[in-house]
Amino acid sequence: MLRALHNIFRLGIKELFSLARDPVLVVLILYTFTVAVAVVSKGVQTEVRNAAIAIVDEDRSSVSARLRGAFLPPYFQPPQLIGYEEMDRLLDSGRVSFVLVIPEGFERDLLTDRAPVLQLNVDATAMTLAGNGTAYVQRIVQEEIARFLSRAEATTDYPASIVPRARFNPNLHSVWFLAVNQVINNVSILAVVLSGAAVIREREHGTIEHLLVMPVTSLEIMLSKVWANGLVIVFAAVASLFAVVQGALGVPVPGSLAVFALGAAVYLFAATSLGIMLSTIATTMPQFGLLAIPVFMILFLLSGGITPLEAMPDGLRLAMQASPASHFTAFSQAVLYRGAGLSLVWPQLLAMAGIGAAFFAFALMRFRATMAAVR
Template sequence: MHKLTHILRLGLKELTSLRHDSVLLLFLFYAFTVAIYMPAAGSVIGVHNASVAFIDEDHSSLSRQMAEALQPPEFQPPAPLAYDQLDRVMDSGQYTFVINVPANFQADLLAGRQPGVQVNVDATAMSQAFMGAGYIGRIFQRELLSYSGQADTAAKAPALLTTRALFNTNLEGGWFLAVIQIVNNITILAIVLTGTALLREREHGTLDHLLVLPLTALEIMLAKIWSNMLVVVLCTWLSLEVVVKGLLGVPLAGSLTLFLFVTALYLFASTALGIFLATLARSTPQFGLLAIPVIIPMLLLSGGSTPLDSMPEWLQWVMQGSPSTHFVSLSAAILFRDAGVSVVWPDLLALAGIGLLFFAVALARFRKSLAS
């Protein structure tokens, strides 16, 4: 009973210290509001408002129909361009796509020949160039089939392919990006808050005061974990309700209660990792240098930025030992697919196992650092 009282009071001391740290409070506010809203609302993954120039050497009704088919919001209205200006505008990056319809294009098509349309792509705009070229190809194919009277070709095909997008019908990239930003910020804060809190006490001599009290390393460590866990879980809940659901309008289909429980479990592992790194460092700058090569792979290789399936197989196995990998999987499953415990229990068990392992290693290292 005394140990629980010690853990509770030490945790309250951590919360009091955080309450008087205005810079850290400002960072928390930024991390769960502005840093969530701006990328999700401002970053568009895909083709949006792409600039197009149209070289019409045919001057036919078909070429005008093709130009008019490129419409907002994916494309800007095509700007007319002379053929001799093609190289100049591509070199200057003025347009992402420059489309050239050759002379006699309509006549060749009606005569049964197969004329070509040249689509010049500025591939330095990688995301728009890759997907936009496919969009333009499908749009032109539809218009040409319609013009040549073959609109019913798809109905006569031996197989009909029907695509349905589940959980995000309009393929809104900002929905997923908002949740991933929260996941990434949780990872950063979990490691940084606990690590800097421990180092701040060491640098200010507070840790030496704690050691003369009847306290154990386990009590000190658990106090730091539960206090920082409480702060981050509360900020996560407010961010989901106010920013993600309120300002961004993302429909979260799953249980927020289950997600917050998973967040607490993930924080148990991440805060333990932060304490472990803090025991290796002797100052806050050293801790920052140690944290960078740990946090960056956790963010980039967890499956949030790049799907795990697209990574080398050996790297997929390595990342199964990272708690962030399972947390990203759990977040998408719970919030978007409304998955319950019966579906996500393998990742829950893996996350709990990794957390216990990290906690045991961090506790052993923390005890050793206190004795030295």
């Protein structure tokens, strides 16, 4: 047992030196956990910012003037006052995302309780902006109409009111969500890339034959690659959360980075095994890259980080329970967003460990077959 542990440790050190001598992978790690996190967090906006809006004002009344003046920066650009015949052209060209049509006689019908209707035309090709912006426009219009009616009438009775309270991200800043989520996704991507590249690199450089003549087993070789690449990714992820997310971007991380590192280490046991399994199917690095792309897409889009699992079809949601990425995303969001401790996230840790054991066993079987074929 001690000899096996010694072999695993020494082979892992060899993997670290081999990785350090690969400038492409070193630059990839640095870029993924620094520039990529900052650029995506700052560049992608899910809230409404500087949206272009136009207004077709056929009423030319005091209430329509109030509505025109209600759309203010930083959420909207100053509204363009256009004619009805210009609406389709502006929407088709993408120059505006919203066109609000105020019909003739709107104020008169509003004061006489005739329930007038406003028309909001939305460019839904920008899906996130369309959904969030529509809610913004509706709220602004409703509030301005309520203020107008409160001046026109003696009293305005509201039977109930809703006071929203956003927890964990009170100002709904997309940067707070995207920065942490990008680190979580990059852990999955690099785990597959580094572990798979380690095996492909051995094969392309011819060093796998050297391993075969050494008194080491396939299990020891595979475990050394898992712990060495996993250690690099955990260190890079924690450093990114501390230096880039908290330091450069100013995003608070209320959870424990130690608990996150523990969960990431358990998850990487499964993710690196997946990378090694893919490397036993591919024979060259280009083949491995093409094979890994659909795996990245599934891990990225269906893990629950972008789209909630509850919104997926029942069959797909159940199938994704077999993915360690789904449990890692739930674990990371609970720890990093909500400050959860081990007493709350142990089910996700247990699920990742169980799935990781299954992935590792299957990858080890494939790796042994590959080593036997080389012999």
